[in-house]
Amino acid sequence: MNVLRNPARQVLRRSYTTARRPFVPPAQLNNVQRRTGGARRRRKRDEEEEDDVQWQGDFEKSSPPSPTFYTGRSEYYDQVILLQNAIVQARKSLKMLHLLPLPEFARNSLPTPFPIWKDLEEMSADFQSLMTRSRYRRVIKLLNELNGYFNIAKAANASEVKITIGSIIALFESGKKAASLAQRQKKTVSLDQYGRSYSVGKRKTSSARVWMIPVHAQPTSMKTQKGPSDYEGITTSTILVNNIPLVEYFPIPADRERIMRPFKVAGVVGAYNVFAIVRGGGTTGQSGALSHGIAKGLVIHEPKLTTVLRKAQLTRRDPRMVERKKTGLAKARKRYAWVKR
Amino acid sequence: MKMLLCDKCDSFRKLVSRRRFSTRALQQLNRLSILSLTSSRIVCHNILFQNRLLSFYREKESPSMLAGVARAGPSLLRQNVTEASPAIRQQRHVSRLTPFWKKKLDPKDIKRDAQGNIILKKKETSLGAFRPLNVAQLTHALFQSEERKALNLPTFAPTQQMIGKATEFPVINNDPSRIFGLPKKMLLEFRILSKPCSVVRTVTVSAAQMLDKARSKPSLDTRVVLTGRSGCGKSFLLLQLVQNCILNGWIVVYIPRAKKLVDSSTPYEYDLRTQTYLQPAFSLQTLQRLLAANQAKLTMLATQKKHSFEKREVPFGTNLVDLIGIAVKEPPLAPVILETLMTELSTQTKHPVLFAVDDFQALYCRTAYRDPHFVPIRPFHLSLPRMIMEYASGKKSFAKGAFVGAITTSDTQYKLPSELKDALDLPHEHFKTPYDKRSRTLMGYTTGLKALHVPEQLSLVEAASLYEVWKDDKALISSLHDEAFLSKYTESSGNARDFVWKGLLATFDS
Numbered sequence: 065m066n067v068l069r070n071p072a073r074q075v076l077r078r079s080y081t082t083a084r085r086p087f088v089p090p091a092q093l094n095n096v097q098r099r100t101g102g103a104r105r106r107r108k109r110d111e112e113e114e115d116d117v118q119w120q121g122d123f124e125k126s127s128p129p130s131p132t133f134y135t136g137r138s139e140y141y142d143q144v145i146l147l148q149n150a151i152v153q154a155r156k157s158l159k160m161l162h163l164l165p166l167p168e169f170a171r172n173s174l175p176t177p178f179p180i181w182k183d184l185e186e187m188s189a190d191f192q193s194l195m196t197r198s199r200y201r202r203v204i205k206l207l208n209e210l211n212g213y214f215n216i217a218k219a220a221n222a223s224e225v226k227i228t229i230g231s232i233i234a235l236f237e238s239g240k241k242a243a244s245l246a247q248r249q250k251k252t253v254s255l256d257q258y259g260r261s262y263s264v265g266k267r268k269t270s271s272a273r274v275w276m277i278p279v280h281a282q283p284t285s286m287k288t289q290k291g292p293s294d295y296e297g298i299t300t301s302t303i304l305v306n307n308i309p310l311v312e313y314f315p316i317p318a319d320r321e322r323i324m325r326p327f328k329v330a331g332v333v334g335a336y337n338v339f340a341i342v343r344g345g346g347t348t349g350q351s352g353a354l355s356h357g358i359a360k361g362l363v364i365h366e367p368k369l370t371t372v373l374r375k376a377q378l379t380r381r382d383p384r385m386v387e388r389k390k391t392g393l394a395k396a397r398k399r400y401a402w403v404k405r
Numbered sequence: 406m407k408m409l410l411c412d413k414c415d416s417f418r419k420l421v422s423r424r425r426f427s428t429r430a431l432q433q434l435n436r437l438s439i440l441s442l443t444s445s446r447i448v449c450h451n452i453l454f455q456n457r458l459l460s461f462y463r464e465k466e467s468p469s470m471l472a473g474v475a476r477a478g479p480s481l482l483r484q485n486v487t488e489a490s491p492a493i494r495q496q497r498h499v500s501r502l503t504p505f506w507k508k509k510l511d512p513k514d515i516k517r518d519a520q521g522n523i524i525l526k527k528k529e530t531s532l533g534a535f536r537p538l539n540v541a542q543l544t545h546a547l548f549q550s551e552e553r554k555a556l557n558l559p560t561f562a563p564t565q566q567m568i569g570k571a572t573e574f575p576v577i578n579n580d581p582s583r584i585f586g587l588p589k590k591m592l593l594e595f596r597i598l599s600k601p602c603s604v605v606r607t608v609t610v611s612a613a614q615m616l617d618k619a620r621s622k623p624s625l626d627t628r629v630v631l632t633g634r635s636g637c638g639k640s641f642l643l644l645q646l647v648q649n650c651i652l653n654g655w656i657v658v659y660i661p662r663a664k665k666l667v668d669s670s671t672p673y674e675y676d677l678r679t680q681t682y683l684q685p686a687f688s689l690q691t692l693q694r695l696l697a698a699n700q701a702k703l704t705m706l707a708t709q710k711k712h713s714f715e716k717r718e719v720p721f722g723t724n725l726v727d728l729i730g731i732a733v734k735e736p737p738l739a740p741v742i743l744e745t746l747m748t749e750l751s752t753q754t755k756h757p758v759l760f761a762v763d764d765f766q767a768l769y770c771r772t773a774y775r776d777p778h779f780v781p782i783r784p785f786h787l788s789l790p791r792m793i794m795e796y797a798s799g800k801k802s803f804a805k806g807a808f809v810g811a812i813t814t815s816d817t818q819y820k821l822p823s824e825l826k827d828a829l830d831l832p833h834e835h836f837k838t839p840y841d842k843r844s845r846t847l848m849g850y851t852t853g854l855k856a857l858h859v860p861e862q863l864s865l866v867e868a869a870s871l872y873e874v875w876k877d878d879k880a881l882i883s884s885l886h887d888e889a890f891l892s893k894y895t896e897s898s899g900n901a902r903d904f905v906w907k908g909l910l911a912t913f914d915s
Contacts, residue, residue, distance in 0.1 A: 295865050301895050311898035317907045320896040321914065333891045 097125060139193040140203075147206040150232050154213040157225045163216050174219055178248075179211050179233075180241040187236075207236055253364050261364035265357025267382050270345030274357030276336045276365065301327070303338045305354065319351035326359040329376045330369045336362070356381060498523060539599075556600050556877055563605055563613035563649055569866035571874045573602040574648050579698045581647050585659040586694075588640045588763050588813075594905070599878055603641050604867045608859055612642060613649050615857075619807040620655075620757045625799045625853070627807035630765060630829055633859035635814040636902025640763050642859055643811040650759045655806070656699045656750060660691070663764040664819055666790050669773040673787065676740070681788045682774065688789060689732060689739035692746065696729045702756050703729070709752055712745050714738055725749060740788050747792060751803045758806035760796050765810030767819035768793055769847055785846055794850040810854075824848050829856040862899025871901070875909050882915050889914065 128134070132141040158164040166174075181204055188195040195203075214233055217225040238244070255261055258277065265272040279299040303310040303323065314320050327333045338358060342350045359378035363370050373379045387396035394400055516524045541555075561572040574582065582601060586592070595601040612629075619627035631639040640661075647659045665671060671687040696703065703725040712719040717738065719728060725746060732742040750758050762768070768790045774782040784790040795801040796808050812821060824843050826833055828851035863871065872890045875881055883889040893908035 295869065298865060298891075300865060300891070300899075302898070303895065309898040310896065311900045311903050315907075317896070317911045320907075321892075321912065324892045324896055327895075328888060328892055331888075333888055334895060 137193055137199075139191045140195070140199055143191060143203060144206065146232070147203070147210060150229065151206065151210055151213070154210065154217075154225060154229055158213060158216060158222070161220070161222055161225070163220050163222065164213075166216065174215055177211055177215050178245075179208065180238045180244050181207055181236050182238045186238060203236075207233070255364065261361045263357050263360035263364060265353045265355065265360060265381075267352030267356055268345050268349035268385060270342060270349035270353040272340050272342045272350065272353035272357040274338060274340045274354065274361050276338050276358065276361040278365065279335060279337050299334050301334050301337050303340075305340050305342055305350075314347065314351055316347060319347055322348075322351045322355050323358065325376075326355055326362055326373065326378050329378060330362050330366070330372060332362065332366075332369075336365070352382060554877070556598075556602070556874065558600070558602050558874070561603070561605070561645065561648060563609045563645065565610060567605040568607055568610060569605070569864065569870055571602050571604050571870040573600050575652070577652075579651065579700065581651055581657060581659050581698055582644065584694050584698045585647075586661045587644070588661050590902075591640055591644065591661075597880070597910075598874070602874060603645055604863075604870050604874075605645075606638070606642075606860070606863070606867055608638075608857075609642060609645050612646055612857060616646060616650060616759070616807055616809075617653075621805060624751075624758070624760070624796065624803040624806040624808050628797055628799060628853055629807070629809050629855050629857045630825075631809065631811040631859055632829055632831060632856045633814075634861045634900065636900045637859050637861050638863075638901045639811040639859050640813070641901075643761055643763055643809060646809060647759065647761050650757075651698065654702070654756060656702050656756045656758045657761065658691070658695055658747075658758065659698075659761045659763075660793070661763050663762050663790075663793070664767040664813075664816065666787065666793075667767050667770065667772040667774070667784055667819070669775075673774055676788070679788065681786050681791060682782060683740040683788045685737055685739050688743045689736050691789075692729050692732050692739055692743055695746070696726065700726065705755060706749070706753055708745075708749055710749075714741055719745075744788070744792065747796075747801075751801060751806075754804045756805075758803040760793070760803070760806070760808045762793055762797075762808075762810045764813045764816070764819070765797075766812040766821045766825055767816070769822045769825050769851070770819045783844075783846070785850065797854060798850045799853045800850075822847070824851050825854075828852070828854045831856065863894075863901050863904065864899075865894070868894050868899065868901075868904060871905065872909070875905065881909060882913065884915070 130138060130142055132138040132145070135141050155164060182190065184195055184197070184200050187200065187203070210229060211233060214226065214229040217229060253261070253263075260275050260277045263274050263276075265274060279301055281297050281299050305313040310320060310323065314323065324333070327336070338361075340354055340357065342354055344350070345353070355378065359373045363373060363379060370379070389395055392400075518524050556573070558571055558573040559567070560575050561567075574580070582595070587595065612631075615627070615629070631642055633639055647657055651657050660666075666684065666687060671684050673682045673684050675681075676683045706725045708719060708721060708723045708725065708728060711721045715738075717731060717735070719731065728742060728746060728749075732739040768784050770784070771781050772784050772787065772790075774787065776782055785794060792801075796803070797810060812825070813819070814821065821831070823833065823841060824847045825831075827843070827848070869890065872886070872893075876886060881889065889909075889912075892914075893904055893912070897903035897908050
């Protein structure tokens with residue numbers, strides 16, 4: 065009798081199908097939301113659910129935690145979107161406060177920021193996603209831009225903007241900041257108790273340890289040599305290399321001139337006595353190392369000489385070293401004779 | 406006694422010289438020919454046979470053979486020991502006129518002078534000595550400029566006021582630097598400078614004062630050797646003392662290059678009487694120079710004894726100038742006459758005598774001369790070095806005068822020997838051990854020598870005067886004189902030679 069209640073339906077049913085409805089794996093029936101309410105629906109349901117298919121399970125349909133849920137790297141894109149939004153917001157607020165665009169003079173007067181961001185490993189650990197270099201670079205670029213706006217806000221004392229941006233930036237700042245800053249600060253070198261400077265110079269494979277002390281002009285009462293008064297107050301420097309006078313240690317004039325160059329450039333010829341211990345290399349290397357050491361020593365005595373000596377490239381450690389021999393070549397660059405056959 | 410070589414021997418010698426066989430073979434031939442002098446035999450070209458003969462005679466050691474040829478033996482380098490036949494001599498001479506790769510001179514083209522000797526065309530072998538052109542000789546309008554000035558320096562005088570000043574030596578007839586010559590490096594320096602000049606230092610004044618005191622004392626009391634680092638100014642100081650003494654009435658004997666006495670550059674021959682090797686050419690040259698430099702003083706002196714040489718007799722009271730004249734006329738007598746002259750000078754008291762020798766240490770080294778047995782000749786077996794060493798050690802002495810020597814530290818062939826280092830109390834290179842060899846004879850020749858240490862560094866004032874000399878001579882590139890001077894002074898650590906040669910003259914800094 066039931067069979068005939070709905071003849072139309074019966075007609076529509078295909079008698080040759082083995083299953084009245086498609087096979088649904090049981091796991092998929094978990095957390096399927098049941099439709100509630102409606103007698104008609106209930107009736108339909110009853111009719112349809114004559115088979116022992118259990119449509120049970122309670123679930124909660126919720127939206128994904130973030131819009132980037134369906135991307136491969138959700139955390140990374142979260143960061144990027146966060147930063148981009150922050151940048152946009154910051155720009156808007158700064159524009160409203162008339163702090164953007166800044167004129168040239170104001171931009172130049174801003175203090176240079178030295179942000180120390182988390183490095184690759186730190187960021188990967190924090191955000192629990194494997195950070196690649198290109199993605200890291202992108203994040204850093206955004207951070208730097210944001211930091212720029214933070215700098216402006218800080219300089220202009222726009223507290224709200226500053227606090228907001230600051231809180232975002234704080235997420236990305238490295239814990240090793242303090243240590244890094246300390247490392248960056250150059251160790252101040254000073255003279256010892258006798259007024260001597262100690263510096264090290266290097267060239268090729270030679271190294272020179274240089275102690276320099278200013279020469280004090282002899283008082284007139286101590287003068288033993290009688291001479292014209294033109295030479296009063298003129299001091300001469302003595303240079304000892306490995307306890308040997310310069311004239312004996314470096315017989316080649318070119319080496320001697322190389323050593324005198326820092327004094328001549330700085331204009332302090334005859335003002336300092338030099339004692340040096342030089343090791344390694346040959347004559348040119350040793351004279352170059354000594355020159356480097358003397359330049360550094362002069363900078364310690366007279367910090368104002370830094371610019372002059374740097375422009376003359378005397379404080380620069382000459383990076384040129386002997387090039388290695390390569391396979392297939394006779395020497396570093398020399399090739400073997402080309403043979404046609 | 407002469408000995409004739411057969412034609413074959415001469416041709417053999419030519420062959421040997423052309424093919425450049427070992428000098429040993431040539432020496433052997435020479436030796437053999439010398440040995441056969443006494444027996445006046447004709448040497449055969451068969452050298453093997455001669456070798457056997459030689460060994461036979463050596464074993465026998467017969468006095469007749471070897472009497473005249475003592476262990477030291479006669480000179481190998483004596484000219485015309487063996488005389489070839491006239492025909493061969495002619496051939497040899499003609500062939501020497503042109504080298505073998507050039508066309509041989511036709512005998513018809515040979516020109517002869519009055520005595521029949523062949524007139525050789527003068528070949529220009531060298532460019533000639535460089536002499537600086539005097540400023541006055543530049544007469545072209547192009548050179549007329551206010552900037553061209555001659556160096557104007559005060560005359561040399563070793564006084565306290567002149568310390569630190571550059572001075573020029575006075576131009577006199579008997580200028581010792583012109584007559585006696587100069588050490589090589591000094592000569593080159595004076596050629597570059599427009600005038601020979603030097604700086605008066607503290608040590609100059611003190612050394613001059615020392616010689617003033619020594620004027621009236623025998624040279625036994627004043628035997629000084631100038632010592633110091635290489636390039637500190639020992640030769641210059643010696644020259645200054647020589648100049649000073651010549652101006653003050655001393656008789657000066659100056660040997661600027663004693664190295665030439667021992668490096669076998671002058672001829673030498675064995676003397677039987679003294680059993681030493683004489684150096685006739687050098688002796689003659691020394692006599693001539695002595696005469697030229699001290700003529701006025703020597704004319705006042707005469708011999709105090711009668712001397713007789715081989716064929717000559719020099720009576721008592723002969724003027725010393727005439728004595729030297731004998732040597733000039735008869736060059737082979739030069740060494741003996743030099744010896745005699747020195748003896749006469751050492752006895753006279755009219756003028757003090759300064760015996761100045763540069764390169765002094767070379768006289769105490771092994772000489773480059775060889776005896777016929779190829780054994781190096783010791784310096785005390787050479788007459789002139791022996792004489793110098795005798796005056797240096799006090800074995801001979803001038804009645805009034807002094808001996809001053811200067812060592813050369815930059816010569817690597819004739820390094821300062823350990824005997825001199827001991828005598829002058831100089832530091833040794835290596836740790837002194839009792840096993841170091843020292844020649845007793847040489848040590849005997851170093852007794853009583855005193856070292857006068859020349860300061861290593863020029864003082865600032867002295868260096869400045871030196872700098873100004875080169876500056877005024879337009880030798881410097883740089884116009885920043887203060888900086889250039891101080892930097893070169895520092896680079897050379899005050900060393901005089903390095904200051905000039907490796908500092909001022911070797912720099913491109915402007």
